[in-house]
Amino acid sequence: xxxxxxxxxxxxxxxxxxxxxxxxxxxxxxxxxxxxxxxxxxxxxxxxxxxxxxxxxxxxxxxxxxxxxxxxxxxxxxxxxxxxxxxxxxxxxxxxxxxxxxxxxxxxxxxxxxxxxxxxxxxxxx
Amino acid sequence: xxxxxxxxxxxxxxxxxxxxxxxxxxxxxxxxxxxxxxxxxxxxxxxxxxxxxxxxxxxxxxxxxxxxxxxxxxxxxxxxxxxxxxxxxxxxxxxxxxxxxxxxxxxxxxxxxxxxxxxxxxxxxxxxxxxxxxxxxxxxxxxxxxxxxxxxxxxxxxxxxxxxxxxxxxxxxxxxxxxxxxxxxxxxxxxxxxxxxxxxxxxxxxxxxxxxxxxxxxxxxxxxxxxxxxxxxxxxxxxxxxxxxxxxxxxxxxxxxxxxxxxxxxxxxxx
Ligand code: SF4
Ligand code: SF4
Numbered sequence: 455x456x457x458x459x460x461x462x463x464x465x466x467x468x469x470x471x472x473x474x475x476x477x478x479x480x481x482x483x484x485x486x487x488x489x490x491x492x493x494x495x496x497x498x499x500x501x502x503x504x505x506x507x508x509x510x511x512x513x514x515x516x517x518x519x520x521x522x523x524x525x526x527x528x529x530x531x532x533x534x535x536x537x538x539x540x541x542x543x544x545x546x547x548x549x550x551x552x553x554x555x556x557x558x559x560x561x562x563x564x565x566x567x568x569x570x571x572x573x574x575x576x577x578x579x580x
Numbered sequence: 581x582x583x584x585x586x587x588x589x590x591x592x593x594x595x596x597x598x599x600x601x602x603x604x605x606x607x608x609x610x611x612x613x614x615x616x617x618x619x620x621x622x623x624x625x626x627x628x629x630x631x632x633x634x635x636x637x638x639x640x641x642x643x644x645x646x647x648x649x650x651x652x653x654x655x656x657x658x659x660x661x662x663x664x665x666x667x668x669x670x671x672x673x674x675x676x677x678x679x680x681x682x683x684x685x686x687x688x689x690x691x692x693x694x695x696x697x698x699x700x701x702x703x704x705x706x707x708x709x710x711x712x713x714x715x716x717x718x719x720x721x722x723x724x725x726x727x728x729x730x731x732x733x734x735x736x737x738x739x740x741x742x743x744x745x746x747x748x749x750x751x752x753x754x755x756x757x758x759x760x761x762x763x764x765x766x767x768x769x770x771x772x773x774x775x776x777x778x779x780x781x782x783x784x785x786x787x788x789x790x791x792x793x794x795x796x797x798x799x800x801x802x803x804x805x806x807x808x809x810x811x812x813x814x815x816x817x818x819x820x821x822x823x824x825x826x827x828x829x830x831x832x833x834x835x836x837x838x839x840x841x842x843x844x845x846x847x848x849x850x851x
Contacts, residue, residue: 518733520796522723522733524725542776542777543776571781572734572778572779573778
């Protein structure tokens with residue numbers, strides 16, 4: 455093969471460079487986020503797994519139901535605890551520290567929701 | 581021969597496109613017509629459920645000159661309405677204007693009392709039964725709910741301002757600037773934030789929501805509460821013949837803003 459001496463090392467170097475981010479981080483998924491859970495409450499409005507993956511869907515459902523269908527503003531957890539179906543007045547009542555709860559995962563997943571452009575976060579955590 | 585063939589193909593193509601496009605365009609137009617006329621008919625459907633409305637007694641506001649401003653500031657405070665400090669950027673959910681601006685050219689004759697023209701009148705979104713703003717909004721950010729309230733979902737607003745052009749009453753304001761920002765002296769545009777209510781962001785339209793958030797927990801709109809004692813504002817269900825507002829409307833002569841626009845406002849003025 456013509457030019458074998460250069461092509462093979464160059465190919466190896468190229469592959470190495472391209473995959474370098476994988477080597478660099480191999481065996482390490484980064485520091486897993488540990489959102490701080492509320493101390494005074496143990497039960498959320500839906501199971502943890504659902505909240506982890508789909509809380510944004512739930513928020514949209516609340517919004518559309520309340521705003522357009524005149525749905526109830528108060529919901530009930532599986533154990534019968536009442537809560538306000540609202541990000542600002544509901545979720546944040548328990549998860550009162552946005553930085554330690556919301557931002558922890560959002561930063562890790564590199565998502566930038568625009569909730570806080572309009573909704574106000576609890577004062578003491580600002 | 582060749583060029584004729586080309587022309588023929590061109591015309592055939594255009595005809596085909598026109599044939600496909602015309603009926604659908606026609607249908608859209610017709611549908612718009614149908615919706616527009618359905619809302620405009622009197623007594624077409626028997627009203628069911630609630631339809632919120634308001635009576636504004638202008639005389640009572642004249643007797644109590646500070647009252648209107650109190651209504652305005654209460655509404656704007658609880659709803660985090662920014663004060664940008666100039667007329668051009670002004671955001672208003674409820675405001676005071678002169679009779680001749682609120683009711684332009686709507687009097688049946690020109691020999692009305694001089695004093696009337698400059699009389700201050702409280703104005704806000706009319707929560708029209710046939711709201712042009714709702715039809716104009718391309719994203720359905722503005723919508724009419726069953727209880728007659730014309731609401732907005734600010735998440736969906738793209739800031740096109742079609743609704744502002746469509747509203748005949750100037751009831752909508754656009755956030756040219758960031759409501760969370762500060763003026764040149766470092767003063768925030770929202771003097772004191774109400775932590776229970778959101779703000780808006782730059783680039784969306786906003787307007788009065790008839791205090792939906794208060795109605796939901798059994799309270800009356802904030803402005804009505806301020807004016808409740810003097811009964812300058814009366815709020816209630818227009819569909820309930822026994823409600824206070826229905827009784828007032830039955831026994832008192834009231835006018836509406838621009839009835840000729842066919843919007844069927846839910847606001848009634850006692851002059
Ligand atoms: S400015 Fe917003 S609310 Fe108004 S028509 Fe456009 S999208 Fe709809
Ligand atoms: S007053 Fe204007 S903004 Fe309010 S419902 Fe009527 S058209 Fe829409």
